[in-house]
Amino acid sequence: MSDRVPILRIGENLLVSIQIDLDDQTVMNLQEDLAAQVVKYGARGVVIDITAAEIVDSFVGRMLSTIASVSRLLDAETVVVGMRPAVAITLVELGLSLGGVRTALNLEQGLAILAKRASAGAAGR
Amino acid sequence: MTVAEPDVGEVRVQTIATSDDVVRARQLARNLAVECRLSLVDQTKLVTAASELARNTLVYGGGGSLSGALVQDARRRGVRLTFTDQGPGIPDVDLALSDGWSSGSGMGLGLSGARRLADDFDLRTTVGAGTTVTVIKWTH
Ligand SMILES: Nc1ncnc2c1ncn2[C@@H]1O[C@H](COP(=O)(O)OP(=O)(O)OP(=O)(O)O)[C@@H](O)[C@H]1O
Numbered sequence: 001m002s003d004r005v006p007i008l009r010i011g012e013n014l015l016v017s018i019q020i021d022l023d024d025q026t027v028m029n030l031q032e033d034l035a036a037q038v039v040k041y042g043a044r045g046v047v048i049d050i051t052a053a054e055i056v057d058s059f060v061g062r063m064l065s066t067i068a069s070v071s072r073l074l075d076a077e078t079v080v081v082g083m084r085p086a087v088a089i090t091l092v093e094l095g096l097s098l099g100g101v102r103t104a105l106n107l108e109q110g111l112a113i114l115a116k117r118a119s120a121g122a123a124g125r
Numbered sequence: 126m127t128v129a130e131p132d133v134g135e136v137r138v139q140t141i142a143t144s145d146d147v148v149r150a151r152q153l154a155r156n157l158a159v160e161c162r163l164s165l166v167d168q169t170k171l172v173t174a175a176s177e178l179a180r181n182t183l184v185y186g187g188g189g190s191l192s193g194a195l196v197q198d199a200r201r202r203g204v205r206l207t208f209t210d211q212g213p214g215i216p217d218v219d220l221a222l223s224d225g226w227s228s229g230s231g232m233g234l235g236l237s238g239a240r241r242l243a244d245d246f247d248l249r250t251t252v253g254a255g256t257t258v259t260v261i262k263w264t265h
């Protein structure tokens with residue numbers, strides 16, 4: 001029984017908040033839905049809020065890295081926000097560095113990173 | 126690391142046959158970790174290890190079960206989780222336990238990571254007969 005995680009659109013960014021304990025198929029669906037929506041809406045940023053996530057295992061960790069890589073190819077930046085300290089400690093021990101994934105402590109800071117990138121991009125155009 | 130013989134509380138069993146069952150196995154691990162009053166970091170480590178092992182039971186073992194219990198030895202309390210399947214077994218345990226090796230498309234971190242995240246780790250496998258992995262997390 002796999003569900004769809006809702007994806008919100010705020011201006012040029014997409015926002016996903018992981019609220020419940022997701023099964024693997026739902027995680028895969030989210031990865032595909034996000035890529036499709038980045039293209040559909042020409043999104044410049046993706047924010048994944050994991051404040052409510054009690055764990056991040058290798059499967060979810062891989063999803064975060066893949067979303068970041070795919071979004072980058074589609075010209076959008078991904079920021080993961082709200083990682084709990086216990087989750088960070090566990091990820092390191094698991095051996096997962098989440099290389100290539102930008103993180104911020106909270107949603108506000110995550111959106112600030114994306115806004116900065118957007119204005120730098122606009123100036124360069 | 127070997128698993129000692131502690132006193133065992135009531136054993137709770139969760140079948141692992143679907144990816145929803147992997148979620149339920151995590152919940153069983155979390156409930157036991159909370160009842161044991163493990164620290165928040167240790168709860169997180171145990172549930173993460175449980176998630177990795179439950180997924181392996183499903184994906185490589187073809188399904189199986191988790192048996193979880195609170196345990197107690199002379200000095201401390203703990204949570205013991207045993208994942209069992211009647212799948213193909215693991216031909217080369219050292220290889221399977223090395224970081225980054227996967228026979229499939231995984232990152233090869235589940236088994237080795239679970240060993241690091243647990244306090245005690247025990248793996249028994251017979252090719253053609255199945256695999257049993259037991260982990261314990263103790264209160265400090
Ligand atoms: N229960 C099992 N039965 C048979 N083989 C197993 C079992 N568990 C693990 N293995 C084997 O051990 C290898 C390593 O497992 P591990 O969990 O470390 O990595 P993975 O599952 O391939 O990737 P990841 O967990 O990082 O997504 C697997 O690729 C598989 O070949």
Ligand SMILES: [Mg+2]
Nearest residue numbers: 181231235236
């Ligand atoms: Mg695995």
